[in-house]
Amino acid sequence: QRCPLNFGNYSVPVYTIHIDDTHPAAESLERMILVPEKFNFWAFGFGPLWLLWNRLFLAFAAWLILFLALVAGVILLGLPLLALQLAVYGLSFLIGLEGNELYRRKLKKRGYALVDIASGANVEEAERRFLTRRELSRHELDTSQEVRSSAVTKQNTPLIPIGSLM
Secondary structure (H helix, E strand, O other): OOOOOOOOOOOOOEEEEEEEOOOOHHHHHHOOEEEEOOOOHHHHHOHHHHHHHOOOHHHHHHHHHHHHHHHHHHHHHOOOHHHHHHHHHHHHHHHHHHHHHHHHHHHHHOOEEEEEEEEOOOHHHHHHHHHHHHHHHHHHHHHHHHHHHHHHHHHHOOOOOOOOOO
């Protein structure tokens, strides 16, 4: 018997949302960046080019040093070319796994703060969900502040004596 909550192979992509802290709120939303939380096939297939394209120069330098060390190791040990190919594929796989995390770290260094996580069938839907949730939370915050301010006003009103008790 199948579980009624089984959704099959359908999965919804998750995105981390980064906003530039160095700009005013309205402008920072225009500069919002969504980074997918998944394996990066572009980084896997075009590792060094992807690193340069995304201006991850330190990661590119590390890749280059590791690649040259792999080539030197294969040549010095007299291993077949297949060993070098497997090592380079392993390195590419590692870049594919960690590429988006490297990009998130770069955003953090540039002053972008991780503000939320959203999911959606695509980037536009995730962005819409984030903005809708942000508006709802802002509205709830305004409502709770109004309730607090009215409670403070009620606390500050002097007590008026009733009857002969005072």
